[in-house]
Amino acid sequence: MNTRLHYALISLAIIPGYSPAFEPLNTDDAGTVKKDGNQVEIYSFTTNQHDSNALNAVDLPIPGQDYVDTQYAHAxxxxxxRGIGDNIEASIGSAVYAQPKGAFSPVSNTALAMKWRFAESEDGDWALAIKPSVRLPSAPSQQVAGLGYSALNYGATLIGSVYWNAVEIHANVAYAKASYNTNYPTGQNTDPNRTNILFFSIAPVWTVSPGIRLALDMGLTTNPPTTEQYLSNYGLVAAIFSPIEAIDIGLSYMRSAANFGIVTSGSGANTTRTEVGVTWRF
Structure with a gap:
């Protein structure tokens, strides 16, 4: 069985709610954009697969993009x-794919989401939020090429965050209904997929000096192909630099595999994602 990059809707959701999380992480945080405030996130990611000829290779989902194919992706x-209340924000996101290319629009994975921080401590040490979201259908030709699913998808993420002086810890539990148009293959593959997708993650974030944060992000997610193991694992390392209060520059490297042993060692079938970009608040 050949390994292929199988991106189950897990963050822009995929899962964390079908919209980008705490960039450049997969795990979202319970914070919201201030009322009447705005935030723009523009990122670039590249994915690759490794050991694709391994005898025990499996389909490997990577949280972050709904992409399904044997080739690498660049988007x-x-x-x-927009902050629409003291504890509520609304967002819209999409992705432009530079690779793969074909006779289809490069714009795909358009998602709408709303985050509500429904509980928090008076001293700001912890907070809880819920983030429902929907992802608009891709065109059938995009589904065949691997750029999303040609059906309406929806999901929700429960988010918990704790905040200490120099350390934050964020945890996500998410569900997504990842339906697709069964009249067309997904990423040139006709194997049936699981449509009930679960996602569990935790991400500690350290402030190592003013304007510099380092993070780990680890999690489990449903592996979509029904013929393969139910769960896949991922691990991610990230750095966030804030030269001024309104700007974050983030970069991350993630590896997804059948188990955490391969995630940490890289010795086995795995897929990777490298991401870099900027967040601007105004």
Whole structure:
């Protein structure tokens, strides 16, 4: 069985709610954009697969993009978020794919989401939020090429965050209904997929000096192909630089595999994603 990059809707959701999370992480945080405030996130990611000829290779989902194919992907996801209340924000996001190319629009994975921070401590040490979202259908030709699913998808993420002096810890539990048009293959593959997708993650973030944060992000997610193991694992390392209060520059590297042993060692079938971009608040 050949390994292929199988991006189950897990963050822009995929899963964390079908919209970008705490960029450049997969795990979202319970914070919201301030009322009447705006935020723009523009990122670039590249994916690759490794050991694709391994005898025990499996389909490997990577949280972050709904992409399904045997080739690598290169895309530019962007999201606009507006604070509509003291603890509520709304967002719209999409991605422009530079690779793969074909006789279809490069714009795909358009998602709408709303985050509500429904509980928090008076001292700001912890917060809880819920983030429902929908992803608009891709065109059938985009589904065949691997750029999303040609059906309406929806989901929700429960988010918990704790905030200490120099450390934050964020945890996500998410569900997504990842329906697709069964009249067409997904990424040139006709194997049936699981449509109930679960996602679990945790991400500690350290402030190592003013304007510099480092993060780990680890999680489990449903592996879509029904013929393969139910869960896949991922691990991610990231750095966020804030030269001024309104700007974050983020970069991350993620590896997804059948188990955490391969995630940490890289010795086995795995897929990787490298991401870099900027967040601007105004």
């Amino acid at each position: 530019y996801p962007a999201t606009y978020t």
